[in-house]
Amino acid sequence: MAYIKKVSAxxxxxxPLFFSSLIFSEKSDYNMPVGVTDVSESIFELHMVIFxxxxxxxxxxxxxxxxxxxxxxxxxxxxxxxxxxxxxxxIGWTVAATLxxxxxxVPSTQVMVEAYDDAxxxxxxxxTGHQWKWHYEYLEDEVGFFSNLSTSQEQIDGEVPKGEFYxxxxxxxxxxxxxxxxxxxxxxxxxxxxxWVPDFAVKQDAIPGFINTAWTNVPEPGIxxxxxxxxxxxxxxxxxVVVRAVEREEFDAFIAEKVALAEEERMLTSKVWTKDELMExxxxxxxxxCAACHQANGQGxxxxxxxxxxxxxxxxxxxxxIEILMEGVQGSAxxxxxxxxxxxxxxxxxxxxxxxxxxxxxxDGEIVTPQDIVAYKNRIDL
Amino acid sequence: xxxxxxxxxxxxHGPAKGLSRWLFTTNHKDIGTLYxxxxxxxxxxxxxMAMVIRAELFQPGLQxxxxxxxxxxxxxxxxxxxxxxxxxxxxxxxxWMLPMQIGAPDMALPRLxxxxxxxxxxxxxxxxxxxxxxxxxxxxGWTFYAPLxxxxxxxxxxxxxFSVHVMGVSSILxxxxxxxxxxNMRAPGMTLMKMPLFVWSWLITAYLLIAVMPVLxxxxxxxxxxxxxxxxxxxxxxxxxxxxxxxxxWFFGHPEVYIMILPAFGIVSHIIExxxxxxxxxxxxxxxxxxxxxxxxxxxxxxxxxxxxxxLAGELFFMYxxxxxxxxxxxxxxxWVATMFRGSITFxxxxxxxxxxxxLFTIGGFSGLMLAIVPADFQYHDxxxxxxxxxxxxxxxxxxxxxxxxxxxxxxxxxxxxxxTLGKLHFWLTFISVxxxxxxxxxxxxxxxxxxxxxxxxxxxDFNALISVGAFMFGLTQLLFLFIVIKTIRSxxxxxxxxxxxxxxxxxxxxLSSPPPYHSFTVQPQVK
Ligand code: HEM
Ligand SMILES: [Cu+2]
Numbered sequence: 001m002a003y004i005k006k007v008s009a010x011x012x013x014x015x016p017l018f019f020s021s022l023i024f025s026e027k028s029d030y031n032m033p034v035g036v037t038d039v040s041e042s043i044f045e046l047h048m049v050i051f052x053x054x055x056x057x058x059x060x061x062x063x064x065x066x067x068x069x070x071x072x073x074x075x076x077x078x079x080x081x082x083x084x085x086x087x088x089x090x091i092g093w094t095v096a097a098t099l100x101x102x103x104x105x106v107p108s109t110q111v112m113v114e115a116y117d118d119a120x121x122x123x124x125x126x127x128t129g130h131q132w133k134w135h136y137e138y139l140e141d142e143v144g145f146f147s148n149l150s151t152s153q154e155q156i157d158g159e160v161p162k163g164e165f166y167x168x169x170x171x172x173x174x175x176x177x178x179x180x181x182x183x184x185x186x187x188x189x190x191x192x193x194x195x196w197v198p199d200f201a202v203k204q205d206a207i208p209g210f211i212n213t214a215w216t217n218v219p220e221p222g223i224x225x226x227x228x229x230x231x232x233x234x235x236x237x238x239x240x241v242v243v244r245a246v247e248r249e250e251f252d253a254f255i256a257e258k259v260a261l262a263e264e265e266r267m268l269t270s271k272v273w274t275k276d277e278l279m280e281x282x283x284x285x286x287x288x289x290c291a292a293c294h295q296a297n298g299q300g301x302x303x304x305x306x307x308x309x310x311x312x313x314x315x316x317x318x319x320x321x322i323e324i325l326m327e328g329v330q331g332s333a334x335x336x337x338x339x340x341x342x343x344x345x346x347x348x349x350x351x352x353x354x355x356x357x358x359x360x361x362x363x364d365g366e367i368v369t370p371q372d373i374v375a376y377k378n379r380i381d382l
Numbered sequence: 383x384x385x386x387x388x389x390x391x392x393x394x395h396g397p398a399k400g401l402s403r404w405l406f407t408t409n410h411k412d413i414g415t416l417y418x419x420x421x422x423x424x425x426x427x428x429x430x431m432a433m434v435i436r437a438e439l440f441q442p443g444l445q446x447x448x449x450x451x452x453x454x455x456x457x458x459x460x461x462x463x464x465x466x467x468x469x470x471x472x473x474x475x476x477x478w479m480l481p482m483q484i485g486a487p488d489m490a491l492p493r494l495x496x497x498x499x500x501x502x503x504x505x506x507x508x509x510x511x512x513x514x515x516x517x518x519x520x521x522x523g524w525t526f527y528a529p530l531x532x533x534x535x536x537x538x539x540x541x542x543x544f545s546v547h548v549m550g551v552s553s554i555l556x557x558x559x560x561x562x563x564x565x566n567m568r569a570p571g572m573t574l575m576k577m578p579l580f581v582w583s584w585l586i587t588a589y590l591l592i593a594v595m596p597v598l599x600x601x602x603x604x605x606x607x608x609x610x611x612x613x614x615x616x617x618x619x620x621x622x623x624x625x626x627x628x629x630x631x632w633f634f635g636h637p638e639v640y641i642m643i644l645p646a647f648g649i650v651s652h653i654i655e656x657x658x659x660x661x662x663x664x665x666x667x668x669x670x671x672x673x674x675x676x677x678x679x680x681x682x683x684x685x686x687x688x689x690x691x692x693x694l695a696g697e698l699f700f701m702y703x704x705x706x707x708x709x710x711x712x713x714x715x716x717x718w719v720a721t722m723f724r725g726s727i728t729f730x731x732x733x734x735x736x737x738x739x740x741x742l743f744t745i746g747g748f749s750g751l752m753l754a755i756v757p758a759d760f761q762y763h764d765x766x767x768x769x770x771x772x773x774x775x776x777x778x779x780x781x782x783x784x785x786x787x788x789x790x791x792x793x794x795x796x797x798x799x800x801x802x803t804l805g806k807l808h809f810w811l812t813f814i815s816v817x818x819x820x821x822x823x824x825x826x827x828x829x830x831x832x833x834x835x836x837x838x839x840x841x842x843x844d845f846n847a848l849i850s851v852g853a854f855m856f857g858l859t860q861l862l863f864l865f866i867v868i869k870t871i872r873s874x875x876x877x878x879x880x881x882x883x884x885x886x887x888x889x890x891x892x893x894l895s896s897p898p899p900y901h902s903f904t905v906q907p908q909v910k
Contacts, residue, residue, distance in 0.1 A: 029841055030825035032761050039757075047758045054748040061719060062741060068722045069737065073729075074659070080726040084661040089720070090713070097712045101705045104755070109698060111757040116694045131534075156837060158443045166442060168839050191530040192624060194689060194764060198830050203760045205690045207625060208529065209618020212691035229764035229832045231523045233530060234449045237835035304517065304536075333534055 033198050036224070037216050040201035042111045050104055057100070115201065118213045121183025123176065128340075129186075129193025129206035129228065132235035135340060136174045139185070143258040146340075147172050149238045156238075168225040173242035176218065177251035183215045190335055194230035197243055205230055218245040269343045269370040275351065278367065282352025285345050290353075293333065298357045304333070308353050315363030321350055322368060322376050343373040397900065405500075408492030409900060410477045411795075416499050417474025418788075421467045422864070424506065428462035429857050431455045436853040439846050444837055452836035453521035454513060460524025464642065465549050466506050468776065471784045472645040473498075473556050476584050478795065480560065482891035483578045485569030485909070487901045490562040498556040505548035512538040523834060525635070528616035528627040532608045539609065543602045550595040557588035557595075564588075569890065571909035575666065578889050582669050583648030586676045590637045590644075593680075597634040601627065625690050632683035640679045643743075643775060644672055646783025647714060650736045652889070653790050654718050656882050657733035658725030664717040671710035671717075678707045688759045697756045704754035708747065715744050730882075731805030735786035738778055738813050746774030749824065764834075767827030773820045778813075785812075788867065793881045797897040798874030804866050811859040818852030 034044045072078040126144070128135040137144030147170045154160045156167075163169070176182045186195050188206040196203040200216040218224075226241035246254070287296065294300045298309035313320045325346050328336035337346060350368040353359065397403045397412060407413060434455045438446045447455070477495065481488055489495050512519035517536035520526065531539060564585050568577070577585075604627075607613040614620025616627045647668075655662040662668065684692060684700040692700075718740050727733075749771040753759050762768060793799050822845040827833075831842045838846065877896040880886035886893065890907055 029829050030845075032828045033830070043757050043761060046755065047752070047761070050752050050755055050758065054751060058744065058748060061715060061744065065719045065722060065737075065740065068719065068725070069727055072658075072722065072725050072727050074726040075728070078724075078726045080659040081724040082660060083663075083724075085664050085666075086720075090664055090667050090716075093716050094709060094713060097709050101708060104751075105702060105705060108701065108755045108757065112697060112701070113694070115757045115760070116697070156444055158445060162442060162840060164840070166840050167837060191534050192527055196764075196832070198761060201757075201760055203689050203763060207618075207690065209622075209624065210691065227830070227832050231453070231527070231530065231834045233521075233534065234453065236453075237449065237832075237837050 035199040035201055036218055036220060036222065037200050039111075039115045039216070040199060042114055043201045046107055046111045049107060053100065053104060117215060119183075119215075121181045121215055123180055123182045125174070125176070125182065125184050126211075127174075127184050127186045127195055127206065129188040129190075129195065129232065129239075130335070130340070131190050131233050132228075132239040134170075134174075134193075134195070134228075134239060134241060135189075138255060138258070141255050141259055143255065143262045145172055145258070147174060147242070149235075149240060151238075165225070167238065168227075168240050168242065170240060170242045173223070173244045175244045175246060175251060175254050176216075177248045178218050178221055178245050180248065181215060181217050183213060186212045186214060189340070190333075191232045192230050193228050193232045193239070195226070195241060196229045197224050197226035197241055199224040199226075200243075203229060221245050221247060265342050265344065269374065273344075273347070273369055275355075275367050278348040278351040278369070279355060280348075281344065282348035282350070283356070285341075285349045286352055286356075289337070289341075290349065298353070298359075309357040309359060310362065314353050314359050318350070318354070318364070318366045318368055321354070322346075322373065325350060326373075326376060338377075343370040343377075346370075347373050406496070408488075408496050410481050410489045410492070410495065410902070411898075411900070413489075413492075413495050413499050414474045414477030414479075415795075417470050417477060417502075420499070420502060421469075421471035421474060421784075422867075424462050424466035424470070425860065426864075427510070428459050428467055429860065431459040431462070432853060433857050435459065436850040438836055439838070440850040441847065442838055442840055442843050447836070449836045450518065450521065453523075453834070454519045456834055457520045457523055457526075458509070458513065461509065461520070462506070463776070464524060464638070465546075466502075468642045468780045468784070469553065470502060472584075472587070472642075473553075475580075475645065475649070475784070475787050475791075476556075476560055479791065479891060480563055480581060480584060481567070482894060482898060482902045483581050483889055484564065484567060484572060485890045485903045485907045486563065486567035487903050489559050490566055491559045494555050494559050498552045498559065501548050501552040501555075505545040505552065508541050508548070509545040512541045515541075525631060526605075527631075528605060528608070528624050529618075532605050532616055535609070540606065543606050546602045547599055550599045553591050553595050557591040560584055560588040561592075569903070569906045569909050575669070576909060578648075579651040579662065579665070579668055580645065580648035583644045583646075583672055586672050587641050587644045590641050590676055590679070594634040594637045594641075597630060598638075601630040601634065604630070625687070628687050628690060629683070632686045633680070635686065636683045637676070637679045639772070639775070640675055642780045643783075644676070646739065646780050647672060649783045649787045649790070650718065650739050651721075653732045653736040653786055654721050654740075656790070656885050656888055657730060657736075658722050658727050659884055660721060660725040662717070663720035663723075664713075667713055668717055671713045674710045675707060678703065678710070682707060685754055685759075688756050689763050701754055701756045705751065708751050708754075711747055715740060715747070728883075730789075731800070731802065731809055732786045732790035734806065734809040734813075735782045735789065738809070739782045739786065742774055742778030742782070742816070746771055746779055749774065762827065764832055765827040766823045766831045766833055769833050770820055770823035770827055773823070777820065778816050785863065790882075791891075792867070792870050793874075793877035794891060794894075794896050794898065796871050796874070797877050797895075798870050798872075799877050799881075800866055800870040800874060804862065804869075808859065808862050808866060811862065812856065815852050815856035815859055819849055819856055820852075822849050822852075 032044055032047050034041055124139040126137040126139055134147045135144060136147060150169045150171045151167050155162045186204045186206045187210060188208040190208060193206040194203060195206055202214045202216055204212045204214045222245055224243045228236060228239045293305040294308050298307060300307040308314050326336060326338035328334050347368045347370045354363060354366055404412065404416060434447060438452055515538050517538050519538055520542045522531040522535060564581060604615040608615050608617055614622035616622050616624050618624060651662050651668060682700060682704045684696065685704045688697060753762055753771055789800060789805055826842045826845045831838055879895050880892045881896060894902060
């Protein structure tokens with residue numbers, strides 16, 4: 001039965017594919033990529049089948065139309081007939097159109113069933129869309145990282161020549177093993193994003209509060225580039241997806257390294273931090289993650305982004321300060337940083353903003369340590 | 383006493399003078415003219431925004447505008463073209479033509495008609511003014527998905543919501559007027575199945591509008607509550623559902639796209655039969671096709687949401703229902719071709735635009751069919767392929783329908799023939815530039831360029847430069863159209879009542895003088 005299905009699908013595909021292979025090469029600047037997975041190949045074939053059916057119908061309809069326009073032009077003395085309906089003709093083409101659509105629906109349904117499969121993967125990766133970067137977390141090993149655009153602002157502004165992978169490169173790509181069923185659990189942290197890798201034919205919306213699933217199984221190593229495809233704000237075009245597929249051993253080594261790094265981070269949390277160490281770390285974290293809205297000088301852009309210099313919370317209320325960093329502010333653009341960054345980062349940026357500008361002189365200048373953040377988390381868990 | 387006499391005078395001896403003619407008019411032709419000029423002006427405003435978009439996209443890199451402003455341009459371009467150009471232009475045509483086509487003196491509810499129009503400049507005045515506010519105008523796309531348009535929106539979103547409400551009221555009032563007119567004011571003998579197809583298309587469109595504009599009003603009201611009153615309809619953190627927004631929006635949105643094409647179906651049917659000198663083929667199947675498109679349009683909305691994570695059964699249902707719409711749509715195309723078949727065809731400007739409509743709208747239908755195929759849509763969705771699709775159905779579709787209608791009826795409205803040579807020039811420049819602009823979008827989309835991007839990877843550069851050139855050419859060409867319209871209003875060969883050879887028995891409008899009397903039919907004609 002499955003065999004018959006396969007053969008009939010092949011037959012449906014064969015003829016149009018033959019033509020399409022004449023016209024479109026594999027990696028094309030003007031057609032859908034064939035991609036590297038079984039699913040992406042099936043989708044490509046399906047796309048070409050539907051395309052050629054449309055072309056054939058188009059040729060038939062347009063040739064009749066243009067031939068009529070030519071043949072029955074008045075300047076050549078054409079005299080109009082006066083029929084205005086034909087019952088059987090109308091029934092005929094309605095039925096024909098319906099049959100063609102059924103012909104399209106059959107392989108479409110087959111490919112859809114093939115692509116749609118939410119069983120667990122051997123490797124499960126939680127993908128979270130943030131404004132404007134992706135976060136990847138390997139659920140089995142509990143390690144994760146952010147993936148940011150690495151194209152420089154100078155390239156974007158045209159001050160230096162653009163590189164080969166302009167806007168398609170990141171500081172840290174997602175790494176997945178080849179020949180393994182990888183399942184993606186996709187969600188959003190703030191607004192809706194959409195995670196797309198054309199070569200896998202995977203596109204899933206990253207929606208806050210929901211977890212969507214998608215999967216792939218990549219047969220060969222390579223680097224695959226994709227994009228965010230749901231409008232997510234100012235830097236929608238600047239949060240690309242890059243996936244590196246590697247052999248299993250290399251993947252295991254990569255994970256082992258990540259696990260070791262995470263262990264180091266945890267050590268940092270329990271170590272005793274001096275104020276200066278926290279300040280230094282906090283300042284660079286602030287520059288990367290906070291300054292876009294609250295500005296490097298702490299003045300913010302009122303009324304939307306409040307000033308931190310002189311803010312009562314930053315001066316005298318360290319517990320509220322921690323809560324805001326951890327939970328975000330409902331109904332505003334202030335995100336919850338707690339789930340995405342380490343205790344050390346959160347503590348150091350809080351310490352930094354309590355000391356920086358004039359805040360250190362005018363407020364209590366309290367130092368918040370990673371242990372305080374751990375304590376906060378434990379309290380919440382209770 | 384004297385006022386009574388005066389209003390009596392105005393009622394029977396033509397329009398008032400000066401500005402008050404336009405402010406207080408209750409005349410269907412004056413209001414139709416207002417609608418048409420309004421949409422023409424909005425075409426240039428929305429078009430200027432498109433020029434900004436294409437100038438930025440001419441090359442990779444950010445050179446002319448920053449992403450924040452770019453997003454405001456794409457958003458307002460879409461909103462203005464949909465709600466400010468296509469819809470008001472069709473209402474303007476309805477105002478002018480429905481009473482003349484059904485043998486009535488005016489619309490049934492003339493004061494309501496005045497209100498429907500004057501709400502529009504107010505709505506768009508508010509919308510456009512947000513662009514000059516410190517936080518900038520709406521920047522979340524014309525589909526304004528939550529939570530980008532709620533929690534993360536600039537506070538000017540409140541003005542946007544208000545302006546959508548006002549537009550909605552205008553559309554609903556207009557639709558009530560149209561339905562009332564069609565049901566109550568037809569000439570004796572004009573049964574439903576004898577109504578001109580443009581009248582049919584508007585009757586169906588008006589019902590669609592009454593059904594879905596309240597849904598749009600509902601969804602923006604939910605946004606308003608989320609933003610200002612602490613509800614959580616679309617806010618996941620408060621237990622709400624961002625996807626609910628999309629379901630409600632597209633339940634409005636898909637019928638909306640048919641609202642933007644059905645009247646064009648009606649117009650093109652009239653033009654093709656006129657210049658083929660042969661009655662429309664399959665009149666009743668044309669009516670049934672429009673009715674089934676309208677009904678089906680309520681059960682296909684989630685084809686815009688194939689990637690939000692629906693269950694398999696849902697994906698398949700919306701794929702099949704969407705494919706089903708292709709049947710009545712195909713029937714219409716076949717009927718137009720069959721009308722031309724064995725006709726006696728001439729190629730005046732309205733006919734050229736209508737032929738281009740049939741060919742290019744069909745291309746848009748094909749890409750629509752491809753988009754309906756769920757697994758393939760995973761690759762197409764939110765790329766330029768979708769942009770190509772909807773511009774093919776909306777520009778050489780809806781907009782060509784409107785332009786064709788303008789050429790077709792302008793001699794009737796003004797009493798002057800337009801300049802045929804300039805008209806043909808306008809057609810060819812438009813036809814070429816529209817394809818140079820929108821055809822390559824299919825290719826960049828398939829190759830992977832997402833939509834709503836102010837900047838893009840290098841492999842898309844060549845096509846984008848070409849697209850921008852086409853777009854500038856298209857934009858400039860429409861200035862020629864403006865010139866032709868003004869020239870026709872001011873002068874031109876005197877038009878006969880039937881205007882087009884043999885049009886005399888095609889519809890009641892051609893039995894009136896050109897230009898027609900201020901109160902179209904003061905005595906109802908008898909339809910055999
Ligand atoms: C044969 C008829 C049609 C079919 C099968 C069809 C199908 C579709 C599908 C599946 C999409 C969603 C694509 C995606 O986002 O991935 C779409 C988008 C769209 N269609 Fe069509 N369509 C048809 C005709 C029309 C017509 C007549 C119009 C308007 C006059 C229209 C206007 C649009 C618009 C505006 C969008 C994009 C909305 C957006 O996301 O901004 N379509 N169409
Ligand atoms: Cu739709």
